[in-house]
Every structure is written in structure tokens, then in C-alpha cells.
Amino acid sequence: MSKYTCAFHSYVYGCFGLYRSFNDKPIDEDLTGPLGKELFEKEQDDLLTDLKNIPKKACARRINEFVKRARAAKIHAYIISHLKKEMPAMMGKAKTQKKLIDNLEDVFVKIQKEHHLPAGDFPNVEKFKEVLSGYNFDKFEKLKPKLIQGVDDMLGYDIPELLKNFKNPYD
Numbered sequence: 001m002s003k004y005t006c007a008f009h010s011y012v013y014g015c016f017g018l019y020r021s022f023n024d025k026p027i028d029e030d031l032t033g034p035l036g037k038e039l040f041e042k043e044q045d046d047l048l049t050d051l052k053n054i055p056k057k058a059c060a061r062r063i064n065e066f067v068k069r070a071r072a073a074k075i076h077a078y079i080i081s082h083l084k085k086e087m088p089a090m091m092g093k094a095k096t097q098k099k100l101i102d103n104l105e106d107v108f109v110k111i112q113k114e115h116h117l118p119a120g121d122f123p124n125v126e127k128f129k130e131v132l133s134g135y136n137f138d139k140f141e142k143l144k145p146k147l148i149q150g151v152d153d154m155l156g157y158d159i160p161e162l163l164k165n166f167k168n169p170y171d
Contacts (some may be wrong), residue, residue: 060163063159063162063163066159067155067159070151070154070155071121071155072121072123073151074148074151074152075111075117075121075122075123076123077143077144077147077148078111078115078117078143078148079107079108079111079128080140080141081140081141081142081143082107082110082111083097083100083107083132083137083140084137084138084140084141084142085142086100086107086137087137087138093137093138097136097137100137101129101132101133102129104125104128104129104132105125108122108125
């Protein structure tokens with residue numbers, strides 16, 4: 001556990017200790033009824049369980065963020081490779097590059113269909129156009145299928161295996 005996690009646990013348990021010290025008296029069942037006491041105790045137990053599971057949830061969030069970045073990198077590689085492939089060998093490079101940038105939405109759709117990729121994983125078209133305008137497409141790298149396969153294997157096999165090590169905090 002990190003020092004922050006330990007500090008958080010100390011804070012949480014301190015708060016409950018503080019609550020209990022202010023409220024040493026048992027819950028008055030005449031005011032709340034037996035269900036009120038039971039409900040309060042269940043809520044308290046649920047809260048403690050949720051607080052104890054924060055580190056597990058944080059780890060799952062990090063893994064999800066990593067997966068999102070890996071998928072974005074894969075799509076980025078497909079886009080860059082496609083733009084390079086569309087460039088002519090000799091004449092009209094500047095004109096072709098401008099045309100590709102202007103029609104970037106169509107390029108995204110073409111790549112999405114060709115490689116069966118989710119549209120939601122693609123970057124914002126306008127921001128991507130802005131960034132692309134500062135690059136020469138001829139200098140882009142060709143797609144390396146072996147690297148794409150490595151990402152696919154990681155997303156399909158390694159990440160699910162890693163997630164098995166973390167129990168679902170909602171179970």
C-alpha cells in the first residue's frame with residue numbers, strides 16, 4: 001500500500017472513530033425503529049467496504065486508461081500509415097496532403113471500415129487536422145503489422161489475464 005493509501009485509511013477510520021466518540025450512545029430504536037438501526041448499520045458497513053476497495057478500483061481505472069491509450073495508439077498507427085500510403089511517389093505531394101487533411105473525416109471512416117475499428121476510438125477530427133498540418137506525410141512510417149498484432153494480443157490476452165488478478169470490488 002502506498003503512503004497515500006495508508007493516510008487515507010487512517011483518515012477514514014479516524015473519522016469513524018470520531019463519529020463514534022461523538023455518538024457513543026446506541027441508536028435509539030424508539031426514534032428510528034428496528035429497521036432504522038439495521039439500515040444505518042448496513043449503510044455503515046457498505047461505506048467501510050467501499051472505502052477499503054478504493055485501491056482496487058484505482059488499479060482497475062489505471063488498467064482501463066492504459067487500454068484506452070493502447071487502442072488510441074493502434075488507431076493512430078493505422079491513420080499515419082494510411083496517409084503515407086496515399087501520398088504520390090513524385091509530383092503533387094503538397095496538393096495531395098492538403099486534400100487528405102481536408103477530407104480527414106472520410107479517411108477516418110475508410111480506415112474504420114477497412115480494419116473494423118470502433119468509431120469512438122478515433123481522435124477528434126478537427127484537432128487531428130490541426131496537428132497534421134505541421135507534418136510532412138512522406139516522413140511517416142509504414143504500418144508494422146507485427147506491432148499491431150502485439151497490441152491486439154496484449155488487449156485480447158494479457159490485459160484480461162492481468163484483470164483476473166484483481167477481484168471485482170462490486171462482488
